[in-house]
Amino acid sequence: MAETQTSEVLIVGGGVIGLSIARALKKRGAGTITVVDRSTPGREASYAAAGMLAPQAEADSPDAFFRFCRESNRMYSRFAEELLDETGVDIELDDEGTLFLAFGEDDLLELSRRYEWQSGAGMRVEHLTAADTHKLEPFVSPDSLGSLFFPDDRQVENRALIKALLEFACRNGIGIVPDTEVRSVSETDVAAEAQCADGRRFEAGTLVVAAGSWTSEIEGAEPETGIPEIRPVRGQMIAFESAKRFFRKVIYSHRGYIVPRKFGRILAGSTTEDAGFEDRTTEEGIETIRENAVEISPGLANLKIAEKWSGLRPYSAAEHPFIGKVPERERTFAAVGHYRNGILLAPLTAEILSMKILDGAESEFLKIFGDGPAKAEAA
Numbered sequence: 001m002a003e004t005q006t007s008e009v010l011i012v013g014g015g016v017i018g019l020s021i022a023r024a025l026k027k028r029g030a031g032t033i034t035v036v037d038r039s040t041p042g043r044e045a046s047y048a049a050a051g052m053l054a055p056q057a058e059a060d061s062p063d064a065f066f067r068f069c070r071e072s073n074r075m076y077s078r079f080a081e082e083l084l085d086e087t088g089v090d091i092e093l094d095d096e097g098t099l100f101l102a103f104g105e106d107d108l109l110e111l112s113r114r115y116e117w118q119s120g121a122g123m124r125v126e127h128l129t130a131a132d133t134h135k136l137e138p139f140v141s142p143d144s145l146g147s148l149f150f151p152d153d154r155q156v157e158n159r160a161l162i163k164a165l166l167e168f169a170c171r172n173g174i175g176i177v178p179d180t181e182v183r184s185v186s187e188t189d190v191a192a193e194a195q196c197a198d199g200r201r202f203e204a205g206t207l208v209v210a211a212g213s214w215t216s217e218i219e220g221a222e223p224e225t226g227i228p229e230i231r232p233v234r235g236q237m238i239a240f241e242s243a244k245r246f247f248r249k250v251i252y253s254h255r256g257y258i259v260p261r262k263f264g265r266i267l268a269g270s271t272t273e274d275a276g277f278e279d280r281t282t283e284e285g286i287e288t289i290r291e292n293a294v295e296i297s298p299g300l301a302n303l304k305i306a307e308k309w310s311g312l313r314p315y316s317a318a319e320h321p322f323i324g325k326v327p328e329r330e331r332t333f334a335a336v337g338h339y340r341n342g343i344l345l346a347p348l349t350a351e352i353l354s355m356k357i358l359d360g361a362e363s364e365f366l367k368i369f370g371d372g373p374a375k376a377e378a379a
């Protein structure tokens with residue numbers, strides 16, 4: 001007879017979302033927690049990401065999703081401090097802010113529009129001339145016509161974040177089960193269950209689906225259940241190595257971005273591709289990213305590409321993440337579809353879902369993102 005493992009909470013998927021939820025549940029007093037992952041936990045989209053926490057640089061309007069992003073960004077200072085305290089791992093939260101460069105009249109118009117609504121809504125944003133932009137970042141292209149500066153947007157080293165969350169799990173008795181693919185999830189009157197490809201069964205009082213791009217592949221988590229369809233959207237990335245840190249801020253153009261890490265590493269991204277589950281880099285993708293990075297700073301043409309990689313962003317057909325209880329289930333929850341913002345949204349997703357699971361607490365955002373697009377649009 002196949003082996004059955006029992007815990008209080010079972011989390012399917014050990015990316016930044018599943019691991020953050022495991023930590024939040026543990027800190028709120030949950031008992032046994034098991035996280036099952038089909039490969040190495042934290043090695044999919046959450047590892048591939050650029051780690052930008054950039055609600056303002058990426059927003060077109062002050063909708064509910066924007067408020068959700070800003071609120072999660074605010075939580076990061078405490079999140080980083082607590083993780084350092086709990087695990088000894090520094091997730092390198094960097095408060096230098098973000099610049100968005102303009103290279104043509106259309107870009108300038110777009111930045112003006114963004115400046116108007118964000119400053120009108122009381123947010124910190126500065127419109128900089130070309131000269132002021134170069135004072136702040138001397139290595140940006142002389143062709144840039146000016147920029148917006150978002151002092152409250154920031155970045156984090158997402159690979160360190162994964163390391164910290166796994167260390168938290170290890171120190172706090174959260175069971176991590178790698179290389180175990182869940183094929184189906186279901187419920188009986190008394191428990192939730194996950195059936196694995198290798199024949200093992202996991203049983204729990206509560207089950208959370210946090211399987212990123214693969215969510216809709218799991219029987220019992222398909223769109224018919226009320227969880228929106230989740231599709232993979234490939235993003236390729238490169239990293240340049242340089243001897244020192246030439247840039248202080250994350251720098252965007254309308255075509256790409258660069259993210260300066262500590263000690264001279266510079267990430268550049270990214271592509272947005274429908275390539276199914278084919279998670280690999282292509283010559284064309286890498287060259288496009290390199291060209292867009294060189295547009296931001298021509299000096300990057302002289303640096304070697306030290307690493308290239310790709311990841312699958314979990315795109316939700318509802319165009320918003322789904323976070324909450326699965327309709328018509330008693331014990332099954334999901335936190336999926338964070339698409340381009342899962343690193344940014346991890347702390348708030350984990351907080352609201354853990355409060356819902358343990359205390360039945362509702363939140364404004366659970367009401368909006370818990371049952372799909374209709375509510376998100378109405379917000």
Ligand SMILES: Cc1cc2nc3c(=O)[nH]c(=O)nc-3n(C[C@H](O)[C@H](O)[C@H](O)COP(=O)(O)OP(=O)(O)OC[C@H]3O[C@@H](n4cnc5c(N)ncnc54)[C@H](O)[C@@H]3O)c2cc1C
Pocket residue numbers: 012013014015016017018036037038039040041042043044045046047048049050051052053180181182183210211212213214215218234235236237269270310311312313314335336337338339340341342343344345
């Ligand atoms: C190139 C790129 C750049 C990005 N940049 C940023 C950024 O700057 N800022 C930002 O906030 N976000 C960014 N993102 C988005 C962010 O990475 C994702 O939104 C986030 O990582 C999603 O986390 P997740 O835990 O849902 O998914 P994942 O990290 O993909 O984790 C899902 C996990 O579930 C496991 N799994 C799947 N199916 C099963 C199954 N059947 N059984 C068991 N386990 C399963 C997988 O193995 C995986 O480990 C970027 C993404 C990419 C690809």
